[in-house]
Amino acid sequence: MRILIVEDDELTLQLYDILLEDQQGIEWTKAGNGSEAMAYLNQCKNEEWPDVVLVDLDMPDMSGFELIEKMEEKYGKKLLSGKIYILTNSISKRDEEKADKHPLVQGLLSKPLGEESLQRITTSIV
């Protein structure tokens, strides 16, 4: 399973590395912000296309929602439907609703991304 992680915090990304290292069959790519994520997707070949996109909501330049919009614009529902998960610190109702309404967002996960959440993701994909 291919995962694209969009997260701006270095420390957190390091932890994700450690977390995912021991998982079977998971390949992951890290993007530090929205632009990096878009750049990566642009050069992706069909086989390299991620199965899961984890998007951190609280990023300075381009927020998680903004990035999702950009991705939808460029790649459309077909390529992204059911694959996007939002990671956030905040448990604001507004964000929850927004996530629910969004057709591309599969789910809202609160940080940190742990074993449990990972399980949920992987099983839903399969």
Add this chain to the structure above:
Amino acid sequence: MDWVMETNKKSTKYTRSSREAATAQQEGWVKTIFDGMSDMMVAIDTDYCLVAYNNAYQKEFNAAFGKEIAIGMSLEEAMEDMPEKLEKAKERWSLALQGEDFIFVKPSEIPGQQETYHELAYRCIRNKEGIIIGASYLARDISDRIRAEKEVKLMQEFIALADAIPQIVWTSRPDGIKDFVNKWASSFTGYPKEELLEKGWQRFIHPDDAPTYAYQLKQLVDSGSQFEAEYRLLSKDNVYRWHIGRAVPVTNKQGEVVRFIGTATDIHENKVLLEKFELKVRELEQVSEAIPQLVWKTGVNGNANYFNRQWYDYTGLTAQQSLNDGWLSAIHPEDQEGALSALQHSFSSGTPFQFEFRLLRSDGIYHWFISMAVPFRNHLGEIVQWFGTCTDIHEQKLQRDELNNKNQKLFQINSYLDEFVHAVAHDLRSPVAGLKLSFELLKQVDESKQDKIIKGCEAFLDRLDNTLKGLVQLIEVQEDSQQSFYEQIDVQQVIEGIVLDLKEKLMSAGASVKNGHFEWRTIRYPKSYIYNILRNIIRYTLRFRDESHPLRLEIATRQTRDGFYMIEVQDNGPGINLEKERKYLFKPFSHINKGSDQQGMGLAIVKHMVEKNGGYVDVSSSLGKGTCFQLYLKEYI
């Protein structure tokens, strides 16, 4: 008179017989009477020659045509200069010579005496045998009769006119006794004309107005001048109605008054309305003096014509100073223009006026007033005045302003709080989330990775710590504000203190702080504030400096035109992309760079302190060259 002429001799001749003498005497008498008559007499024969005429005729002819006539003269000869008149005369004479007796009326031929009319009675003259031998006429002066006829005609026309109009018309003799009233007079009073004339006019006049009326009438009669008076007349419905009466004399050629003609016109409605209007005005004036507001009045041109006592008491101005446009000087100079244009607008559009302005009190203090004015219309609906009041709203206005201020501040505080809470929450949860994941992983992974994770934990804890430190600092600043103590602070000294304090950090960064041009050196400010403000700025430049070259700071001060004390801190750091970052720069816990280099509270606290008493911050930057912080401080008074 039927008599026969047997002689054509002018002079009398005494005959010898007594019978002849008697006849001659009689003839003499006749002749004398004949010549003494004022009526003209003339006779012609069948040849149209004059056979007899009396003195009166001769005189008249002479006066009219300037010619001397003589017995035996033909008409042609007598009237040779007047062919048309001759023609006409011959026409008439020929009628008479045909046996017609008739009367002919004509005005005098004497120039300037056209009002003299004569009635010519033409007859033919027959001899004993009944044959016509001539004709004659006797001319009677009927001028009086003609004049009388004319007068009657005029009078009839006058009466017809007078009876047609819907006003009372009367005429009187020179002594004032009425000799005519028109139909309207009769229908108004309900009495027939004759009775009105007989019983007089006075009884219809309201007792209160009667004396004035009588007096005026007497004036009229005595002086022959005009007359005008307002009085109430009793109508047939037994109601008094206001009338305006006028009379003029009619004089003859000699300037003597021959009669008076007068009218009386019903003005009741107007007068009543006018009285009501005047009463209203008086009432309003009473009210104006009684109420606590300042009251003013202007005419339609905008010139003030009245102020009540309260105005004079408050402003301390005199009437001379206030009236017309003097009042403008009592209005605060900054409010004058607005007030004037609002007034203009109301005057031209007729809509009520309202404006708030400061009014100068007699002791030199300005108070806020609200002025309102409405147009005041007369009984015909035209605007005649503007009535205005000024009410003291000073207290309310100050309160309102303060309320607005407080509301604004509250709003600002709320927004600030919102962002703040949001940011803090994020910055607290984020490291905690990291720590949680770290511990979870620690439990699972083998030792080789544990070090890495533990290092990560330390970093997370640092962040947490910083955030909490910043929070505490903020709280301290808040508390501090309650007991702020300000004094004259020397900025240079403060800078030296900070440099000393941060000596180690500065040294390791190879940094130096230089003093630029100081326009001002001291400011009244809380010491801790100035200290913290400058310290945080310097720390910021330290933290975000360009590590490739040593940090240079230059600090200068400037006094601005609107009274701010400005401190400028210029560095040679990497610069900030202000387009992107300006919004976040002074916000607490904003992320500028990714990762651990959160900027924390530093600049947010600077902004907070500076703005506390009305100052503001600004920043300019040039990427790759440096950033300049400008702190506009307001002195504490």
